[in-house]
Amino acid sequence: MASITVDGVTKRLGSTIAVRNVSFAVEPGEHVGLFGPNGAGKTTLMQMLSSLSFPSEGQIRIGGSEVTPDATDVRRSLGVVGHRPMVYGTLTARENLRLHARLRGVDTDRVEAVLGQVNLRTRASTRVETFSHGMTKRLAIARSVLHDPTVLLLDEPYAGLDQRSAADLQAILEQFDDRTVVLATHDLQRGAADCDRALVLVDGVISRDVRIDGPDTDALETAYDRAIDPAGSR
Numbered sequence: 001m002a003s004i005t006v007d008g009v010t011k012r013l014g015s016t017i018a019v020r021n022v023s024f025a026v027e028p029g030e031h032v033g034l035f036g037p038n039g040a041g042k043t044t045l046m047q048m049l050s051s052l053s054f055p056s057e058g059q060i061r062i063g064g065s066e067v068t069p070d071a072t073d074v075r076r077s078l079g080v081v082g083h084r085p086m087v088y089g090t091l092t093a094r095e096n097l098r099l100h101a102r103l104r105g106v107d108t109d110r111v112e113a114v115l116g117q118v119n120l121r122t123r124a125s126t127r128v129e130t131f132s133h134g135m136t137k138r139l140a141i142a143r144s145v146l147h148d149p150t151v152l153l154l155d156e157p158y159a160g161l162d163q164r165s166a167a168d169l170q171a172i173l174e175q176f177d178d179r180t181v182v183l184a185t186h187d188l189q190r191g192a193a194d195c196d197r198a199l200v201l202v203d204g205v206i207s208r209d210v211r212i213d214g215p216d217t218d219a220l221e222t223a224y225d226r227a228i229d230p231a232g233s234r
């Protein structure tokens with residue numbers, strides 16, 4: 001059974017059709033990069049996968065269950081890192097994770113293990129408002145994996161990170177290689193390194209669905225360029 005099934009999904013936002021009749025499946029353990037220019041519909045699709053919003057038409061299934069507002073089993077299987085880190089600045093990193101663990105019904109012993117996984121153990125007692133962007137992103141990853149989800153949904157995980165912080169984050173994400181991952185990014189190179197398949201979204205439609213073989217981005221860049229400019233006019 002596929003880990004994620006998106007079947008004929010359309011999302012209307014006011015008068016805009018942000019996602020149009022999109023269908024694809026993601027196998028367990030597969031890492032899929034979602035690419036596309038600004039306004040292509042990536043965040044809209046990620047929000048529906050994350051059960052933060054719901055299709056106007058069509059259906060999304062995760063782990064065999066339909067994503068609906070009351071599908072708590074679906075939410076338990078998801079680790080989500082969105083644009084906002086969803087952590088409290090006035091609490092320390094450890095306090096944030098302990099709070100989140102209690103809310104999720106997760107054993108607080110797991111907090112220390114996860115702090116280690118994201119290299120924040122030495123800063124665990126520091127208030128998050130003093131953290132750099134990269135540290136905050138690492139804490140957001142820690143929060144998202146605390147309950148040991150099988151599916152990770154990462155929306156622009158590298159946005160705003162310098163090369164070193166992005167490389168650190170990439171190394172951290174490699175620890176979660178056994179999960180199903182959907183990662184939306186503008187960064188073709190990092191996306192290619194992290195993913196084994198790319199979906200290129202243009203105007204709310206999946207224009208390309210390509211395998212990524214190794215870190216060489218040439219094939220992906222060609223597919224991306226053709227997707228956003230089929231006539232080759234640029």
Ligand SMILES: Nc1ncnc2c1ncn2[C@@H]1O[C@H](COP(=O)(O)OP(=O)(O)OP(=O)(O)O)[C@@H](O)[C@H]1O
Nearest residue numbers: 013014016018036037038039040041042043044045
């Ligand atoms: N709340 C909203 N109301 C109306 N239209 C919206 C809303 N949110 C997004 N849109 C529109 O839906 C389309 C898809 O937007 P979306 O943010 O999903 O794209 P994106 O691929 O994530 O873009 P970016 O790379 O810039 O983050 C765009 O045309 C956008 O203007």
